[in-house]
Amino acid sequence: MGEQTGPVKRRLGVMGGTFDPVHHGHLVAASEVASQFHLDEVVFVPTGQPWQKSHKAVSPAEDRYLMTVIATASNPQFSVSRIDIDRGGPTYTTDTLRDLRALNDDADLFFITGADALAQILTWRDTDELFSLAHFIGVTRPGHILANPGLPEDRVSFVEVPALAISSSDCRSRVAEGEPVWYLVPDGVVRYIDKRKLYRHSG
Ligand SMILES: Nc1ncnc2c1ncn2[C@@H]1O[C@H](COP(=O)(O)OP(=O)(O)OP(=O)(O)O)[C@@H](O)[C@H]1O
Numbered sequence: 001m002g003e004q005t006g007p008v009k010r011r012l013g014v015m016g017g018t019f020d021p022v023h024h025g026h027l028v029a030a031s032e033v034a035s036q037f038h039l040d041e042v043v044f045v046p047t048g049q050p051w052q053k054s055h056k057a058v059s060p061a062e063d064r065y066l067m068t069v070i071a072t073a074s075n076p077q078f079s080v081s082r083i084d085i086d087r088g089g090p091t092y093t094t095d096t097l098r099d100l101r102a103l104n105d106d107a108d109l110f111f112i113t114g115a116d117a118l119a120q121i122l123t124w125r126d127t128d129e130l131f132s133l134a135h136f137i138g139v140t141r142p143g144h145i146l147a148n149p150g151l152p153e154d155r156v157s158f159v160e161v162p163a164l165a166i167s168s169s170d171c172r173s174r175v176a177e178g179e180p181v182w183y184l185v186p187d188g189v190v191r192y193i194d195k196r197k198l199y200r201h202s203g
């Protein structure tokens with residue numbers, strides 16, 4: 001008798017971030033991981049309250065959500081989820097992945113994160129459970145060294161993405177200084193920042 005094989009599972013990428021604002025570094029990372037890991041879809045999940053950034057002012061969740069929708073709208077492989085925003089309270093990735101699992105029981109989850117975030121992962125809540133919920137993919141980010149800080153090797157991979165030295169903090173301070181963010185973020189996001197007068201005062 002041949003070996004029993006189950007139905008082939010969908011491969012769902014999960015790109016979590018504060019996205020204040022979303023920029024081309026995020027989009028290139030998601031696109032590159034989707035290609036290298038043969039993902040069927042990447043869902044961007046803007047955080048509700050990023051608890052490790054509680055010392056910083058963060059723009060309203062609806063603005064961050066809408067900018068992420070604008071930035072991803074033209075890519076049929078990309079979507080945006082409101083789960084972390086609608087849950088309320090501080091955002092923990094264990095909740096994000098548990099909820100996404102419940103909604104996508106036909107899929108394996110791949111959580112995409114930057115080298116800086118991956119290096120901090122042992123400070124996140126319920127780290128042990130995290131690795132049972134998804135495979136973690138750390139992407140290169142200029143200025144951050146890609147090293148495995150003692151994470152389970154079978155649950156973590158590293159991917160080199162074309163280096164884009166863009167950060168949301170830099171975009172915010174450029175807007176506050178009256179400098180352009182054209183081509184650092186998608187055109188629609190530039191227009192949205194202007195329309196909503198975001199980041200006019202640095203903070
Ligand atoms: N240029 C980039 N290249 C690769 N990964 C990135 C890049 N910018 C952000 N990331 C990753 O995307 C995820 C979400 O990032 P986040 O929304 O916090 O943006 P950020 O640019 O890091 O923001 P901030 O500058 O405000 O800290 C994180 O895991 C981060 O490491």
Ligand SMILES: O=C(O)c1ccc[n+]([C@@H]2O[C@H](COP(=O)([O-])O)[C@@H](O)[C@H]2O)c1
Pocket residue numbers: 015016017018019047050052053091092093094113117123124125
């Ligand atoms: O689960 C946690 O405790 C946790 C702590 C810090 C960050 N995260 C997640 O890591 C992703 C990137 O976060 P940030 O703050 O760098 O935008 C985002 O999805 C966060 O919800 C998760």
